[in-house]
Amino acid sequence: MIKKIFFQSIFFNFFFLKEVFSAESGGMPQLNPEFWISQIFWLSLTFGILYIVLSKLILPKISANLELRKSQIQENIEAAEKQRQSSEAKLKEYEEIVVKSKIEAKNIFKDAREKALKNINSKKENLDQQIDEEIKKAEKEIDVLKKNAPEKINKIAIETSSEILKKLIGADVNNSSISAIVDDLSKRGGNKYYGN
Amino acid sequence: MAANPMTQFEVYRIGPEIKIGSFDISFTNASLFMVISSLAILIIFNLGSKKNSLLPNKIQLLAELSYTFVSKMISDTAGSKAKPYFAFIFSLFMFVLFCNMFGMIPYTFTVTSHIIVTFVLAAFIFIGVTIIGFIKHGFGYLKLFVPSGVPVVLLPLIVIIEIISYLSRPISLSVRLFANMMAGHTMMKVFGGFVISLGIVGGWLPLSFSVALTGLEILVAFLQAYVFAILTCIYLNDALNLHH
Numbered sequence: 001m002i003k004k005i006f007f008q009s010i011f012f013n014f015f016f017l018k019e020v021f022s023a024e025s026g027g028m029p030q031l032n033p034e035f036w037i038s039q040i041f042w043l044s045l046t047f048g049i050l051y052i053v054l055s056k057l058i059l060p061k062i063s064a065n066l067e068l069r070k071s072q073i074q075e076n077i078e079a080a081e082k083q084r085q086s087s088e089a090k091l092k093e094y095e096e097i098v099v100k101s102k103i104e105a106k107n108i109f110k111d112a113r114e115k116a117l118k119n120i121n122s123k124k125e126n127l128d129q130q131i132d133e134e135i136k137k138a139e140k141e142i143d144v145l146k147k148n149a150p151e152k153i154n155k156i157a158i159e160t161s162s163e164i165l166k167k168l169i170g171a172d173v174n175n176s177s178i179s180a181i182v183d184d185l186s187k188r189g190g191n192k193y194y195g196n
Numbered sequence: 197m198a199a200n201p202m203t204q205f206e207v208y209r210i211g212p213e214i215k216i217g218s219f220d221i222s223f224t225n226a227s228l229f230m231v232i233s234s235l236a237i238l239i240i241f242n243l244g245s246k247k248n249s250l251l252p253n254k255i256q257l258l259a260e261l262s263y264t265f266v267s268k269m270i271s272d273t274a275g276s277k278a279k280p281y282f283a284f285i286f287s288l289f290m291f292v293l294f295c296n297m298f299g300m301i302p303y304t305f306t307v308t309s310h311i312i313v314t315f316v317l318a319a320f321i322f323i324g325v326t327i328i329g330f331i332k333h334g335f336g337y338l339k340l341f342v343p344s345g346v347p348v349v350l351l352p353l354i355v356i357i358e359i360i361s362y363l364s365r366p367i368s369l370s371v372r373l374f375a376n377m378m379a380g381h382t383m384m385k386v387f388g389g390f391v392i393s394l395g396i397v398g399g400w401l402p403l404s405f406s407v408a409l410t411g412l413e414i415l416v417a418f419l420q421a422y423v424f425a426i427l428t429c430i431y432l433n434d435a436l437n438l439h440h
Contacts, residue, residue, distance in 0.1 A: 038227065
């Protein structure tokens with residue numbers, strides 16, 4: 001490696017030696033006006049051609065390429081956006097359907113429950129009414145019986161007492177007087193007379 | 197003993213002497229590298245724009261990246277009004293860049309290291325910008341020399357300074373590029389001469405400097421082309437938008 005560099009440096013030495021001996025003019029060659037006109041001429045020519053070719057042929061093409069790519073990318077983005085939106089709309093639809101069917105199911109369940117409850121209630125009321133009516137009837141009967149009971153008791157009491165008296169005394173006692181006594185007793189309260 | 201570092205800037209005739217009237221327009225080594233640079237630009241950008249694929253190949257990518265780079269530079273500094281001048285600034289940037297870069301190859305000639313070349317470019321830009329300014333704003337373009345918000349007492353002084361700075365634009369623009377290129381190449385030549393004169397024993401230090409300088413000079417070559425183009429954009433912006 002070092003050997004190579006060494007030989008290379010020796011090789012390049014010849015180039016520089018040649019220049020060392022050829023260098024004679026002092027000062028800045030830039031300030032030598034000998035080739036100024038030539039440089040101005042060739043600068044105008046080359047730069048002019050460069051400018052014309054670039055501005056008329058090449059730059060519009062690059063610009064068009066860039067625009068095309070931009071619009072293509074934009075289009076792709078727009079298409080993707082559209083698809084996203086449509087999929088979102090479909091998702092929403094699906095969700096709406098799910099919600100709707102849920103509500104429907106709830107409603108059906110509610111309706112069925114209400115119907116059943118109503119049915120039960122109405123049947124219960126009917127039964128209650130029937131029971132009430134029966135109770136009322138029975139109470140009425142009882143009332144009637146209750147009302148009739150003292151009279152019957154009095155009658156029986158009068159009859160039995162008159163028969164007992166007949167057997168005991170052997171004579172008819174006036175029914176009206178016995179009934180008066182029975183009435184009197186029943187009014188005062190039987191317990192006191194009959195004892196325990 | 198060391199080679200004269202200025203010999204690399206010498207212009208010499210290639211081929212016969214061509215004369216139009218009393219003007220010598222012979223083909224020189226400078227002309228040769230102008231032609232080479234322009235041809236290289238045209239070939240690269242022609243290849244880069246030939247076919248349009250959605251996924252660009254390397255050369256197309258290069259062309260498109262340069263396009264967007266210059267386009268962004270112009271729109272950032274001079275706004276959207278500068279769009280008609282895009283092609284000019286693009287060619288200017290590419291021409292200066294390629295001339296600088298070709299100058300970095302050993303045994304080549306650096307076109308932009310000559311004051312006459314850079315001055316012609318700068319003068320063309322200066323005159324063009326001034327004409328554009330007067331066309332766009334009429335005599336209102338002279339308002340460029342009267343900055344707003346300056347006390348009346350200072351105004352005459354400021355106006356004189358502004359005029360001088362405006363007139364010195366082509367000089368500063370051309371000398372900046374020319375001096376950078378010349379200084380860099382001279383320095384590289386000087387260090388190269390040191391390598392030779394110090395020989396195999398002591399030549400390694402200047403050689404390493406030379407290597408480092410080559411990297412620096414490539415950076416400078418790009419940077420100066422960029423600065424040249426962006427200053428053109430700034431001058432154009434003054435003419436188009438009249439910010440003062």
